[in-house]
Amino acid sequence: MTVIDIPGSKSVTARALFLAAAARGTTTLLRPLVSDDTEGFAQGLKALGYEVRQEPGAWHIEGRPEGPARRSADVYCRDGATTARFLPTLAAAGHGTFRFDASPQMRRRPLGPLSTALRALGVDLRHEENEGHHPLTVTARGVKGGALTLDAGQSSQYLTALLMLGPLTAEGLSVTVTDLVSEPYVEITLAMMRAFGARVTREGRTYTVAPTGYTGARYPVEPDASTAGYFFAAAALEPGRTVTVPGLGTGALQGDLAFVDVLRRMGADVEITEAATTVRGTGTLRGLTVNMRDISDTMPTLAALAPFADGPVRIEDVANTRVKECDRLDACAENLRRLGITVTTGPDWIEIRPGTPAGTGVEIATHGDHRIVMSFAVTGLRTPGITFDDPGCVRKTFPDFHRAFRVFDAFHPTP
Template sequence: MNIELSSPQNEGPRRGDGEPLSEGGFRFQDAPGSKSITARALFLAAAARGTTVLHRPLVSDDTVGFAEGLARLGYRLERTQDRWSVEGRARGPVAEEASVFCRDGATTARFLPVLAAAGHGVFRFDASAQMRRRPLGPLTRALRSLGVTVIHEEREGHHPLTVRADGIKGGHVTLDAGLSSQFLTALLLVGPLTEQGLAITVTDLVSAPYVDITVAMMESFGVRVHRDGDTFTVPAQPYPAIDYAIEPDASTAGYFLAAAALTGRRVTVPGLGSRSLQGDLRFAQVLARMGAQVTLTEDHVTVTGAHGGRLAGITVNMRDISDTVPTLAAIAPFADGPVRIEDVYNTRIKECDRLEACA
C-alpha cells in the first residue's frame, strides 16, 4: 500500500490508495480489509447452505492459508482480488480425510479443527514452528467434553493434532478463554452445526471485542447468540448463504492514525466509523487521551495530531485492544510523560512474544 501523509504546507497530487483533502491531511481510498472479519466470514461461508460471496476480503498469508485449508477440507472456492465465493455446507467438511497446514495463522489453526469436528472423517492439522508453540489446550478440552476425539501427536495442547470427527452432538461446555478469545469464537461459530446447539460458559475472557465481532457476524448470517452473564447460547440452526462486505482493518489503520497523532497531521479512514464491528477502533480514543483530535462519524474516523505532534503520557488498560499495543509502544517514546500499558499478558503468546519484541 502506498501511503503518504500530507499537511496544509505539503499539498499536491497524490497517487496510490489515498487522496489528499483540500484542507490538508490524507484520506485512504481503499484500506485493506479486516483480517479478523475475513477469517470469520470464511468459516461462516463454509458453514452456510449455498454459495456466499465475500466482497473486499483481506488478501494476506493468513487469509489465503485459511482459504487453502478450506479447499483441503473439500470446500469449493473461487477467488479474485476483490471477491471470494465459497460453496458452503451445513454438515461440516465435504472431505472424509484431509491434511491441513495452517501456516502462521492462529484463526486457521484454531477455527478449522473445530469446523472439521462437525464433519465425518479423519482430519490432521499442523502449523509453523511458532504456531506449534501457541496454546490450544482449553479449546481441545472443550471439544473433548463434547465427545470429539482430538489427538495431539507430539505435545498435549499444541499442534500437530488429529481430529476423528463424527459430528458434534452439542450441549453445555465450560471454557477458559483467558489466553485467547479465539477459543470462544471457534465454538460459537460451530454451534449452529451441532445437533442440539451449544451453551458455552466462560470462566475467563480476554479481547472481548473480538467475540462481539463474532456474535454480530453470526447475526448477519441469520443466527442470533443469546448471552446471559458468562454463558453464551447458540441454537442448532443452519446459516443461510449471503453476500457479505468486509470492512477495513482497524488494527492496520491504527498505524496511520498514530502517525497522524505523532506528526501533527491528519488521516481519515473511510469505512471505519461508529458502526464498525472492530473493537480496535477504540485505539483512536487512546490517541485522543494523548492529545490528538478524533472525529468519528458513522462511516469514517479522522485523527488530527496536536500542533507540533505533542503527545501526553497516559496509563491505559489495553486488555480488550491488545493488538494495538505495539503501535502505542512505537509512539510512546515521543510522549511528554511515561506511557504505562496494563493487562496485556496474552500478547506474549501471539505470533511472537510481542511485549519482548516491543522492549
C-alpha cells in the same frame, strides 16, 4: 489530509470464511483481506473439500452444512492462529479424519483450552507431539452439543471457534466463560453469526447458541481496524498531519477502533463519523496509563509511539500478548532498549519513558511478527536509520504495507 485505503479486516475475513463454509448456499465476500493468513485459511478450506473461488475484490464460497466434502485431509495452517483454531473446529462438525499442522511459530502457540472444550463435547481429538499444540488429528463424527465451561483468558479465539460451531451441532451449545480477554472480538463473532442466520444469546458469562445452521450471504468485509492503527498513530505523531480511513465509522464491528480513543487521550484530534474515522496530530502527545486488555493487538503500536510522549506511557493488563506470534511485551521492550529508550516490564505490563530514539545502525528484531514491523515503522518516521531483520513478515496481514506507509515520506508539517 491523507486518505488511506486500508485492506479488509483479518478477523472479519477469517470468521466470514468459516461461516460461509458452514452455510447453506453460496456466500460472496466483498473486499476480503488478501494476505498470507487469509490465503492460508482459504487453502485449508480447499484441502477439506470446500469450493472456494477467489476473484479480485470478491471470494465465492459454496457452503456445506454437513461438513467437509473429503473424508480425510492433511491441512497446513501456516502461521495463522484463526486458521489453526477455527478449521479443526469446523471439521469436527463433519465426518472423517482430518490432520492439522502449522508453522514452527504457530506450533508454539497454545490450543489447549479449545482442545479440552471440544473433547468435552465428544470430539475425538489427538495432539501428536505436545499436548495442547499442533499438530493434531480430529476424527469427526458430528457434534451433539451441550453445555461446557471455558477459560478464554489466553485468547478469545477459543470462544469464537466454539460459538461458531454451535449452530452446526445437533442440539445447540451453551458456553460459560470463566475468563475472557479481547472481548470486542467476541462481539464481532456474535454480530457476524447473526448476519448468517444464527440465534445466539448471552446472559452474564453464558452464551447460548441454537442449532439453526447458517444461510449464505453477500457479506462486505470492513477495513482492518488494527492495521488502521499504524496510520492513525503516524497522524498523531506530527502536528498538522491528518489521516482519514473510510469504511471505519460509528457502525464498525471491530473493537480495535477504540485505539483512537487512546490517541485522543494523548492529545490528538479524533473525529468518527458514520462513514470514516479521522485523526489529526496537534503537536501534543501526553503520557498516560491505559488498560489495553480489550485492544491488545494495538499494544505494540502504542509502545512504538510512546517515546515521543511528554511523560511515561504505561500499558497494563496485556499478559495475552506474550503468547501471540512472539512475546510482544518482551519484543517491544527489547527493541525500544536497542533504540536507547528506558523500559520496564512486568508479567502483564510495560512502561516506557520519554526519550529520543537513536535509529542509525539499529536493526529491529521482528521475531517474524508482522505487528512488530508495522508498529516500529511508526517510530521510524522520526528515527532515521531504523532497519528490520525481516521486513517481509508483514505479508501475514498487509503485504503492501511498506509501499502504503511511504505516503508519509512527503509530509511537511503545517507551519
